Amino acid sequence: MTPLEIRTIQKALLRDRLKKLRSALPQAVREEFSEAIAQRLFQLAQIQSAKTLFVYISCGAEIETRGIIQRLLEEGKRVAVPKIVSARMEAQLFSDWEQLVPGQLGILTPQQGQECPAPIDVVITPGLGFTAQGHRIGFGRGYYDRWFSSHPACFKVALAYEVQIVPDIPLDPHDVPVDCVITEKRILWPF
Numbered sequence: 474m475t476p477l478e479i480r481t482i483q484k485a486l487l488r489d490r491l492k493k494l495r496s497a498l499p500q501a502v503r504e505e506f507s508e509a510i511a512q513r514l515f516q517l518a519q520i521q522s523a524k525t526l527f528v529y530i531s532c533g534a535e536i537e538t539r540g541i542i543q544r545l546l547e548e549g550k551r552v553a554v555p556k557i558v559s560a561r562m563e564a565q566l567f568s569d570w571e572q573l574v575p576g577q578l579g580i581l582t583p584q585q586g587q588e589c590p591a592p593i594d595v596v597i598t599p600g601l602g603f604t605a606q607g608h609r610i611g612f613g614r615g616y617y618d619r620w621f622s623s624h625p626a627c628f629k630v631a632l633a634y635e636v637q638i639v640p641d642i643p644l645d646p647h648d649v650p651v652d653c654v655i656t657e658k659r660i661l662w663p664f
Contacts, residue, residue: 483643487610491601494636495534503634506657507537510632513655514541514597519628523594525551527564527627530573530581535599536632542567553589555616556582562616564589564596595628596621598651603633607650607663608642621649628652635659 474482498506514520526545531538545552546568553564557577565586576582598617600609609631611617621629629651635658642648654661 477645480643480645484610484613487639487642488601488613491610491637491639492534495601495634498534498634498636503534504537506634507540509657510536510655511541511544513660514630514632515544517630517653517660519595519630523550523628525553525589525593525595527553527555527589527593527596529597529599530554531599532580536634538597538632541597551589553593554583555580556586557616562620564593564620591624593624593627595630596624598629598631600631600633600637600651602637602639602642603631603651603654603661604639604642605654605661605663607631607652607654607661608644608648609651610642615647618647618649622647630655 520526528538528542528545530542542552542554552567554567556563556565565583566589567583572583572585573581574584598609600611602610621627631651631654633654633656635656638654638656638661650663653663
């Protein structure tokens with residue numbers, strides 16, 4: 474087997490394990506942890522000073538972001554959410570929950586939207602697992618890594634349950650680390 478094939482298998486096994494760990498958390502616990510994570514998030518100077526934020530819309534067992542998005546809108550921040558357009562992810566302006574429909578991956582996304590103009594100050598990213606060094610493993614489609622590569626100046630913050638923090642993730646050359654990871658227990662500053 475080639476090193477790439479080995480990494481692909483290792484990543485698939487890790488993704489499966491992390492999905493099970495995250496899903497095993499009871500709903501009430503996920504809600505409690507999501508609230509603690511949101512409180513830590515809003516304490517960050519980067520969030521307080523940001524004018525434009527790109528935030529994923531949570532689904533399934535992910536850290537809940539609807540309350541985060543609503544608070545950002547209430548604070549007068551410009552918010553963008555992801556939409557897959559022609560096999561790439563765009564940050565589309567968001568202002569109204571009624572404009573959302575299930576998208577290509579079954580995740581709520583703007584039905585008709587406008588790409589958010591630069592600059593975007595902060596991107597709040599999902600993932601299945603993270604290391605203390607800021608490395609992440611997502612669902613394997615590479616949308617966020619490609620987006621990070623084309624927007625290197627953004628502050629990248631990941632939200633995760635503590636069970637999603639792992640000692641190591643098999644890395645590919647195109648993988649882009651995040652600047653900070655927030656869990657229900659701590660904030661990890663890798664750099």
